[in-house]
Amino acid sequence: FEDAAVAAKILGITLTSRGEFQGDPVPMCGVPHHAAKSYIVKLVKSGLKVAICEQVEDPKASKGIVKREVVRVVTSGSLLEEDEIDTKENLYIAAIAAGKEGYGLAYADLSTGEFKITEITEWDTLLDEIGRIGPRELLVLERDGLEAALSSVSLHIEVLGNDDYVPSTGADLVKEQLGVSSLEGFGCASMSRGLEAAGALVYYLKEIQKGSPAHIKEISVYHLGQSMFLDEATRTHLELLKTMRRGTQKGSLIYVLDKTLTPMGARLLRKWISYPLLEPDPIEERLSAVSFLKDSPLLRQDIRDELKDIYDLERLNSRIALGRTNPRDLIALKISAKRLPIVKTLISETPSTLLSHLSSSLDCLEDIVALIEEAIKDDAPSVMKEGGIIKEGYNKDLDRLIELSRGGKAWIARFGAQEQERTGISSLKVGYNKVFGYYIEVSKPNLHLVPDYYIRKQTLANAERFITPELKDVEEEILGAEQKRIALEHQLFEQIRRKVASEHQRIKATAEIIAQIDTLCSLAEVAALNSYVRPRIGNDLQITILEGRHPVVEQTAKDEQFV
Known part of the structure; x- marks a missing residue:
């Protein structure tokens, strides 16, 4: 029962009790259902997990206690409430598995569907990579006994017990999650340690979601040699994503470079800064795109005007696929997608091969x-x-129910006027509440005018409420139509959600492209604002800087000359 005491302290609410257990009062605390989201977020941000328990059967069809089940577990890495998470950062959950020749590392973002895998030989390199990823949770295997070695890492560590997850089943779990019979096409079939880590991640996601995360259908292999390796000391001293002193973005490199207009673009920019390119060709390709956009201010502004109306497609897509969505999410998806043809046209005829x-x-x-x-x-x-x-x-059956509901309400209005005329009670009114249904309300001074066929239903301080057999019959018709209408709307919405969710891979690919366009425009915008010059990339190991300026210092000390 200690959960109630812990929650009450964190949430700042009253701890009460109800009943007894072994002679002691049972502690309890509670929050309003409609405000539960904010309380859940507060508990999760305090380092706790929150189990969400819901009714799983219709109370009207239930005999006795309504069946309830835990439908998901909210953790720091699976907090998808859109109003409560930082849209510019990923919510990664990572997993590591140890082997004789090194370590497997996998990480995923439930809010975007990203899923990656790699293998690393050295322990210190593994720690640096975990620091670069910045996961909200880190999964380790009880078999490996790594908890003590990770004691210096300021992360929430979750240990998967030997009886819970069997590492040898990792590859099968990943194949089942991706819906494939072989992992050859993903390039990770031979990554035994990596697949143990990836399998642990899939197992954990299924446990906390109480089902398979339907939108995670591909896994990307990456190797540390594909980008410039930046260890923790380098990232810290360069202040790429946050400052050393205050740990804030203001004063860091990303603070200067981030002019993105979409959450996807902001998250991608963080990745580009954390994983610098090494090969000349992709560097030149990216530079050419930025240079063209910098030198085309009108085009750049037109693109950015469209981008600012695009919502977080990655996280909308995830909520829709996971069934944790609402109608407004679908409207946001529609509004965003309506901007896409214009963006496509704007960047279609450019000299940049990347933009094309x-x-x-x-x-x-x-x-x-x-x-x-x-x-x-x-x-x-x-x-x-x-x-x-x-x-x-959209649906004929729904249209009939809506018409019946409207017709019934029109009848109620006519009935009220008719009863006023029939009884001579000008103040008579017909009302409705959820407890008593429809009623005729008559003030006490007019009660002597009430007909005999009125049936008293409720007594108020200054009035009486009545029903008639005719009103009761129509009430059943109206309420029956209303309930059927609401039930059918829910059913139709779920069908539409499923249709959209079945296209989650297309939406994800579109979101990734928009993120790239936004990030390229952001860099071009910064380059134009600060008069940056395109560097020339050579094949030698020399670096020559003429009249160089520090991008961060010149923004924070604008009135002073910095050399």
Whole structure:
């Protein structure tokens, strides 16, 4: 029962008790259901896990206690509440597995669907890479006994017990998650240590989600030699993502370079800074794109005008695929996708091979836009409880229920006017509440005018409420239509969500392209604002800087000359 005491202290709420256990009062605490999200976030940010338990059957169809189950477990790496997470940072969960020749490392972001795997020989290099990734949670295997060695790492460490996860099943778990019979196509079939780590990650995600994360359907192999290796000391002293003194972005390199307009672009920029390119060709390709955008201010502004209306496609996609979405998410997806054809056209005819490739690869998701446009109301509520989600004309059965509901309400209005005339009570009114249903309300001074066929239903301080057999019959028709309408809207919304979720890989690919376009535009914007000059890349090992300026210092000390 100590959970109640811990939660009450963290949340600053009253600790009460209910009943007894072995002679002692049972401690309890609670929060309003409608405000649960903010309390969950506070508990998770305090380093705790929160189990979400919900009813899993219709209370009306249940005999006795309604069945409840834990439907997911919220952790620091699986917090998907869009209002409560930093949109510019990834929420990585990482896993490591030890072997005779080194270590396997895998990490994933449940909020975006990213899933990566690598193998590393040296322990210190592994620690540096974990620091560069910056996971919210780190999974280790009880078999490996690494907890003591990781004591200096300021991360939440989760140990997977030998009885919970069997490392030899890692490859099979990954194949099952990706829906494939072989991992050859992903390039990781021979990475035994890496697959042990990746399997641990899949196992953990399934445990906390109480099911397979449907949007994670591919895994990317990467090797440390593909980018410049930056150890922890280098990253810290260069102040790439945060300052040494205060640990804030302001005063760091990313603070100067980040002019991105989409969350996907902001997250990609962090990766580009953390994983610098090594090969001349991709460096030149990226520089050419930035240089062209820098020298095309009108085009750059047109692109950025479209980008600013694009929501976080990666996280929208994940919430839709995981079934943790609402109508507003689909509307946000539609609004974002409507900007895509314009972006595609704007970058289609450029001398940059990178921009041209991004344009030709950009899927504008027209069929998804058409589906949402046809089905979901633009002003649909964020909460589905009362319906009001699906457009009229989308489903004939729903249209009939809506018409019946409207017709019943019109009848109620006519009935009220009729009863006023019949009884001579001008103040008579017909009302409704969820407890008593429809009623006729008559003030006490007019009670002597009430007909005999009125049936008293409720007594108030200044009035009486009545029903009639006719009103009761119509009430059943109206409420029956309303309940059926809401149930059908929920069913239709779920069908639409599933259709959109089935295209999650297309949406993910589109989000990745938009992230690249946004990041390139951001760098071009900064280059134009600060008069940066394109470097020339050679094949020798020399570096020559003429009239160099420090990008961070010149922004923080604008009135002083820095050499």
